[in-house]
Amino acid sequence: MNDKDQRPVYMDHAATTFMKPEVLAAMAPYFSRYFGNPSSLYRFARESRKGVEEARSQVATALGAEPEEISFCAGGSEADNWAIKGVASALREKGDHIITTAIEHHAVLHTCEALEKQGYRVTYLPVDEFGRVDPGDVEDAITDRTILVSVMTANNEIGTVQPITEIGRVAHAHGVLFHTDAVQAVGAVPIDVDALGIDLLSLSGHKFYGPKGTGALYIRRGTRIESLIHGGGQERGRRAGTENVPGIAGLGRAIELATADIEGHNRRIAAMRDRLIRGVLGSIPDTRLNGHPKQRLQNNANFSFRYVEGESILLLLDAHGIAASTGSACSSASLEPSHVLLAIGLPHEEAHGSLRLTLGDANTEDDVDYILEVLPEVIGRLRQISPLTPACARVPEAD
Amino acid sequence: MYTDVVMEHITNPQNVGELADADGVGEVGSPACGDIMRISIKVEGDRITDARFRTFGCAAAIASSSMATGMVRGKSLIEAWAISNADVVDALGGLPPAKVHCSVLARDAIRAAINDYRTRQGLDAWEMGSCGCCGGSGCGSRPENG
16 A cells, blocks of 8 residues: 555544534633633623633533532642642541552552552552453452542543442442542443432533543542642632633533433444454454453553554554554653553563553544454564564565 | 654554564563564575564563664674664664663573574584663573574
8 A cells, every 4th residue: 555545544532532612612712812811800701701600500411410519720630649649638637548440541550659658558450352451350459448449430541430420339338438539431331429328529621522621620529539629719729820721612612512412422433343343253253352342431542452562553553644552662752551451361572562552533444444454464564574473474575 | 661663663563573484583572571573584595585573562672682683684694693782772763761771671682582593503602792671681592482
């Protein structure tokens, strides 16, 4: 295949999404026209303040929460840091033990590691081969010193959706707070914080067609939590700093769009995802699907191709115009491959050979066709080069 | 992040394969590290007349072995041994800092193949020097493979 056959296909929506025109339109008035500081009293500020509060209502509605339970911040990582450090600090007298899982995002894992250095104790629960946490393990890990359980709603790498209702129930039965990182789940998994028993929930605007640098933390009324950012009295004194008004307005509009028809949206995306998975497994031997066959995000396909390494797959796909990602160490500065793929029991070489394709609203059946055309050829070429490929799986080389 | 030369070697790798009648074979790296290189050479007199590679690894690893096998062809064993990883990096127009170890692997695979040849000839193996992969552990070079 040569360059003129190339077609741009973005299939890395778990990394970030494009921003929808409706979202941009919702943000536009707040850059120049309504530029006032929402904390000010004059009329210039009134529209800015209205924009922020409208967005707060939109986020609250999407989560089944009350507006005053929503605090805006700068993204998913800040929300995770805030939830965990804020609760740990507020409940220091009550206990010093946190329960989380081995497959959380680094915004949770590295936060927990930072707290361990301060003397907190953290249990990192294992997951099964599909990446599912056993609520029974959560229960077994709870002690009278446990102050927080933090389990992600859905995994960013392999897409596995966790049994968070059961986990929340277990936490509450023991009087322990439950935080969930829902960064990948908003717009894909219906969320009702009361029905799911969630005390704290992190979300990030740019994962659902909103602006980057925006996020929110849901904090159930009455939950004790310390602030991370101190300063002015914004966000009811919980998070200082002049509000990112355009970003907040965009986040509000984006979550409204993303949660308007989750079922219909999922049906369309999942149909493409399923065809992609069937096509890849059917046309490329020695391939496995990582993650749960059913309990997975509608847009996530994660494969391991034996005998080849993920970064070289990405580069060859990129040469064909396809954007994807990998859990291989070679795509990062560390030598360790994805902690998620190791946690589900993959040997190092199969973790190195992983490829994540995550679909989004702009993808079409033609995109799936194109990937099904390009990917087998790319894997075949790399297997031809690899010393790990069995001779019978190679085409004899011409001299 | 990669140069055009690296991309050219990734999309059109040179010297892929294994010499059926190789005079020396060197393999370095390990699957756990995410990099394995196997280079086989044909030697006539004291010159390398052909070199082929197989690599499991990232783009930089494939490009480094593709480039290095081209660089040693026609060289004497001493000249080929003297090729440094910096020579491979220069020939590729540079590598990102995190990927320089791939060029070290290519150098080591060449040296391992030369030592395999020397051992088969009843000569002493030359001193390999430090190994560049996995921070210097976990991947002994295996010149005895053949």
